[in-house]
Amino acid sequence: MSPSPTVGNWRGDQFAHEAFVYDSDEAVRRRCLPYVEEGLDLGQAVVLVASRPVREMLVAALGERLVERVAMQAAEAAWHGAPATLAAYQESMRPLLEAGEPWRLIGEPVWLAYPGGERWSRYEAVANVAFAHYPYYSLCLHDSRHVPAERIEHQLRTHPLIWDGEPEPNADYLSPTAYLRSVEPPWTPAPASASVIVVSRPRAALAQLQEVVASVMQPSRQPDVLLGIYEVVTNALKQGVPAEVMHWRDGRTTVWQVSDAGPGLHDSLAGYAPPGPELNSGRGLWIARGIADDLSVRPTGPGTAVRLYFEDAQLTASA
Numbered sequence: 001m002s003p004s005p006t007v008g009n010w011r012g013d014q015f016a017h018e019a020f021v022y023d024s025d026e027a028v029r030r031r032c033l034p035y036v037e038e039g040l041d042l043g044q045a046v047v048l049v050a051s052r053p054v055r056e057m058l059v060a061a062l063g064e065r066l067v068e069r070v071a072m073q074a075a076e077a078a079w080h081g082a083p084a085t086l087a088a089y090q091e092s093m094r095p096l097l098e099a100g101e102p103w104r105l106i107g108e109p110v111w112l113a114y115p116g117g118e119r120w121s122r123y124e125a126v127a128n129v130a131f132a133h134y135p136y137y138s139l140c141l142h143d144s145r146h147v148p149a150e151r152i153e154h155q156l157r158t159h160p161l162i163w164d165g166e167p168e169p170n171a172d173y174l175s176p177t178a179y180l181r182s183v184e185p186p187w188t189p190a191p192a193s194a195s196v197i198v199v200s201r202p203r204a205a206l207a208q209l210q211e212v213v214a215s216v217m218q219p220s221r222q223p224d225v226l227l228g229i230y231e232v233v234t235n236a237l238k239q240g241v242p243a244e245v246m247h248w249r250d251g252r253t254t255v256w257q258v259s260d261a262g263p264g265l266h267d268s269l270a271g272y273a274p275p276g277p278e279l280n281s282g283r284g285l286w287i288a289r290g291i292a293d294d295l296s297v298r299p300t301g302p303g304t305a306v307r308l309y310f311e312d313a314q315l316t317a318s319a
Contacts, residue, residue, distance in 0.1 A: 006035040007137050008167035012044070012102025016137045017128055018167055019159035021152055023144045028054060031163060032106055033061050035139060036070065045096055045103035046070045049078055050141065051110050079111035082119040083290040086127070087274045097134055108141040112151045121154035122183060123272060125176040128160065130273040154183070177268050184296040185309060190257060194248040205233050209245070216247060216254060220313045228291040229256050231284035232306045236260040241303075252312045253293070259305035268297050 003009050010016045022028045036058060039046045048055065048070050055074070058066055066072075079085055089107075096103050109124075111117040124140070131138075140159060142152050156162070157179055162170045174182065197212060199205035213226045229245065236243035239262025246257040271285030285306070289295045294309040 003166070004038065005166070006038045007104075008161075010137050010167070012135050012137075015128070015131045015134050016161060016167070017124075017140070017159050018138065018161035018163060019140050019142060019155050019170070020163045021142045021144055021156075025053065025057065028141060028143070029057055029061070032058060032139070032141070035104065035106070036062065036066070039104040040065065040069055045099075045101065047092075047096075047103065047105045048072045049075050050106055050108040051075050051143070054106070054108060054141065075108045075110045079109075079114060079117070081116070081290070082123050083272075083274075083286065085111075085120070086123045086130075086272070090130070090273065093131075093134065093136070096136070100135075102135040102137075105136055105138045106141065107138060108143070110143075110146070112142070112147045112155070118151055118154065121151070121158050122180060124155060124158040125174075125179040126269050126272040128158070129176050129269055157182075180268055180296075185294055185307070187296060187298055187307070190246055191248050194246045194257075196244060196246050198242050198244050199233060200237070200242040202234055202237055205237065205243075206230060209233065212245075212247070217310065218313050221310055224291045225254075225256070225308075225310050228288040228295075228308050228310075229258065231288045231291075232258040232308065235284045236262065236304075236306075239263060239303075254310050254312075256308045256310070257305055258308075259300050259303060261301065261303040263302065270297055271295065 007016065020028075020031050022031065032054065036046055036048075046069065048058065052074065055072060058070075078088070080088065109117070109120055112120055127138075140155070142155055144152060156170065156172045157174045158176075160170055160173045161167045195212075197208055199208055209226055209229055213222050213229070217225050233243050233245065236258055239260055241260050241262040243258055243260045246259075248255055271289045274286045275283055288306075288308060292308040293311045296307050298305050
């Protein structure tokens with residue numbers, strides 16, 4: 001089979017992930033319109049999560065054919081924070097995955113320009129692993145007129161393919177682990193002044209953590225901090241060994257480290273994607289990632305260490 005003019009050598013049997021950066025309406029039209037038309041001609045499902053100008057352009061060009069056969073969603077309404085947005089993507093693709101046929105996606109993460117949107121690049125990196133066996137081509141659009149250049153640069157490090165008249169390997173691409181290591185907080189040794197407690201039973205651990213969190217954190221942050229740490233501690237105790245909980249200050253951030261010597265996960269990608277409904281474990285770390293301002297995982301000998309970072313709440317002056 002000769003290469004496709006819009007997806008190159010993709011054969012519909014695995015995930016393909018392309019970043020397309022554009023700076024004009026005509027450029028995005030030339031890339032997207034043939035891509036959608038070819039997919040429809042081949043009988044492939046097409047999913048569109050894009051900005052209003054891109055949606056209107058495709059509707060104007062394809063009319064009822066697009067409206068009747070393409071699942072469309074406004075990208076402006078699709079952002080729920082990075083963890084929840086990836087989870088929504090994963091859930092929406094479940095029927096397509098179960099159908100067993102290849103499909104095409106046009107995704108335009110307009111939220112890269114939103115406050116906090118920079119975190120999305122981590123989840124784009126993780127998608128290369130989490131969705132590796134999904135049979136779809138993901139064409140990710142990035143409008144350089146609206147998305148800051150620095151955030152587009154991060155996108156180019158998380159997509160294995162770019163467009164140069166055809167899909168080409170991306171020389172700037174980093175493996176998911178390498179990319180995450182480059183953007184997560186540096187993993188330096190815990191300071192000698194760090195406070196330490198050891199917990200061994202879930203119920204007793206909750207009481208201990210409540211006391212420590214109340215003595216360290218601002219009241220407005222305490223519920224989130226307690227939930228995030230307890231989720232990680234519970235995971236550690238499931239290994240049947242005690243967990244060590246440390247905390248220390250780093251500027252305006254309180255760092256909490258939960259470590260154990262059990263045979264748990266050593267994967268730095270753990271917790272970025274929610275576990276499937278068929279799994280009975282793994283959800284705690286995903287919940288913690290959604291709560292903490294940052295979170296990273298490292299192996300510590302035979303065990304695992306998880307660090308959660310919680311910034312001080314912004315205090316609003318009284319009027």
